[in-house]
Amino acid sequence: MVLRKLAGAAGLAAFALYLWGLLHLVGALLEAEDGGTDSAPLRPCRTAGRQYDKKVLSVTDYSVDYVPLRFVCETADGGSYVADTVPGYVNPAVGGLALAALGCRVAALVVAEPPGPRLG
Structure with a gap:
């Protein structure tokens, strides 16, 4: 029972953190699609001190890549680089929490009591 609850909590935390990163990514998409003054180069592709x-x-x-979450800026020479729009901790934390949830769920299935009649 405890392992199932831990699996659920870790899964929920992974989902919430993924949504947090997705919120950053959507913000970058809105900025990239916003034309007009100061729209070139794309604002999400600018980095502090290197704009x-x-x-x-x-x-x-x-x-845009959704797994892992990232905003990729493509250059004229065919190259690309990942902009720092999604916080660096999001993808590793989501992966770790998802693995923890899966591990807890598997462990809960392994140690679960087999169904059947109980004596006494």
């Missing part, structure tokens, strides 16, 4: 870097200035497009 006028050659690589940042050559950004032509972007793509």
Whole structure:
């Protein structure tokens, strides 16, 4: 019973943390699609202290990955780099919590009492 509750808690925490990262990613998408003044280079592709870097200035497009969560800036020369829009702790923590939830669930199944009549 305790292992099942731990599995549920870890799964819920992984889901909540994934949503937190997804919120950051959606914010970056909204910024990237917002045209007008100060829209080039793409705002999510700018990094602190490097917003006028050659690589940042050559950004032509972007793509989004949902597993792991990341905003990828694509450059004119065919290269790409991952922007720091999603906090760095989100993907490893989601993976760790998901594995912990799976491990607890498997352990709960292994140590579970087999169904059947009880004596006494």
